[in-house]
Amino acid sequence: MNVSIIGSGYVGTTVAACLAELGHDVVNVEIDEEIVEMINAGEAPIHESGLAERIAAHAGTTLRATTEYDAVRETEVTFLCLPTPQTDDGSLDLAIMEAGAESLGRALAEKDDEHLVVVKSTVLPGTTEDVVGPVLERESGTEIGDGLALAMNPEFLRMGTAVRDFLEPDKVVFGTADDEAAATLRELYAPILERAETDLVETEIREAELIKYANNAFLASKVSLVNELGNIAREYGADAYEVLEAVGLDERISERxxxxxxxxxxxxxxKDVNALRAGAREQGYDPELLDAVVAVNDEQPRRLVGLLADHVSLSGARIAVLGLSFKPGTDDVRKSRALDVIAELTARGADVVAYDPVAIENVRPDYPDIEYADAAESALAGADGAVVATDWPEFDDLSFDGMARAVVVDGRRIDIDEAALDVYEGLTW
Ligand SMILES: NC(=O)c1ccc[n+]([C@@H]2O[C@H](COP(=O)([O-])OP(=O)(O)OC[C@H]3O[C@@H](n4cnc5c(N)ncnc54)[C@H](O)[C@@H]3O)[C@@H](O)[C@H]2O)c1
Ligand SMILES: O=c1ccn([C@@H]2O[C@H](COP(=O)(O)OP(=O)(O)O[C@H]3O[C@H](CO)[C@@H](O)[C@H](O)[C@H]3O)[C@@H](O)[C@H]2O)c(=O)[nH]1
Structure with missing residues (x-):
């Protein structure tokens, strides 16, 4: 099938390379020329395991990129993989989606045969049909249901395992308003749907949109709940990891x-939890539980720095921050908890020296005044205290010998030889 993908970031590039791998002819439409050049040169514009090989294998044959929206006319299906950021008040910002839909609609104005537009970006219920659809109709001069069809196909891939998550998902969700759109999506995803492990959910567009938010809200809430239970466990002197391991044996809960x-x-x-909170309020519902989920999450970095302050006088102290990315396996630092730890430490007068195996250059522009080390041991050398902010495997079995005083507060339960330290504090255990 001939497919176009609008937006070639984490999702768009992964989906494009994977659909090419599944045997489709794919074109990425992207405004960033550098990304377009990289894909056409057979290189991956982002770091994801298994992505570079797939782009290298298909670029120039069944995978190409362009800045020109006209390319969509040679395709039957277009996926919108554009960013859906949050505004300052946390609500969903649809400006980029609207701009992309406008350009797509204009390009489709000169296409005669049927076209299916699939929203893959994370958008609140109603966005596909009440925002994207009308823009497409206006710009293309074609009506939905009469030459133009709409669908919503949320994406559940995780950063770091994007390719595997896309090709081997737990579930695929198709939100459609007509049988033909559903049949097209089934054909497109056929090899993935043939896997026994893939559950297919076929529903309407509004439900598909909400499934994505419910999924992320559930996972974020689960982590906030285990953090709250961990905070309570710590007060009782109990080890939350032992407690939660036992709790996870209940199949209804799961150990993940x-x-x-x-x-x-x-x-x-x-951004997704905030968009859902703001959207719920707009609908007249007060999402008290999700408010608390965010509040618990916001408090953890302060709790961690508070634990450190119990042992180290922070003003003027040299504190090593180990890990900057929001999770291991990625250089992405967006909304990383490590940044909140740094902000709290510097507000309390500490001199921060930070280390991360891959993410330093993504932090430096916004935090030019802290020190950066090129190895974990160098960050620790002479430090009065250290905090573990990201669970990079390379931090396991790290030697803390070079510290002025080996005071370590672990925010991620890595493998540390506690006996070799002066002070070891686990954030929730
Ligand atoms: N990153 C993830 O792990 C992930 C997973 C599932 C769903 N999502 C959702 O998918 C959507 C895309 O996320 P992402 O992480 O891929 O975003 P991203 O910022 O990595 O990529 C978006 C790309 O779109 C391009 N772009 C912007 N405006 C454009 C336009 N008018 N025309 C063409 N290209 C344009 C940008 O240059 C960028 O390369 C969001 O709604 C996000 O919430 C993301
Ligand atoms: O037991 C856990 C699991 C995760 N985290 C943290 O939760 C955050 C998110 O982790 P993860 O879900 O692995 O990363 P993402 O790549 O952001 O993926 C999430 O967000 C994507 C974008 O919507 C979805 O597609 C994925 O399904 C969803 O897992 C990270 O800061 C982790 O450190 C914990 O603290 N404890």
């Missing part, structure tokens, strides 16, 4: 997403 500590960050959970 049970790691308590510094909390959740990244480009999705914070």
């Amino acid at each position: 997403f049970m790691r308590s500590g510094l909390g959740w960050g990244g480009s999705c959970f914070p």
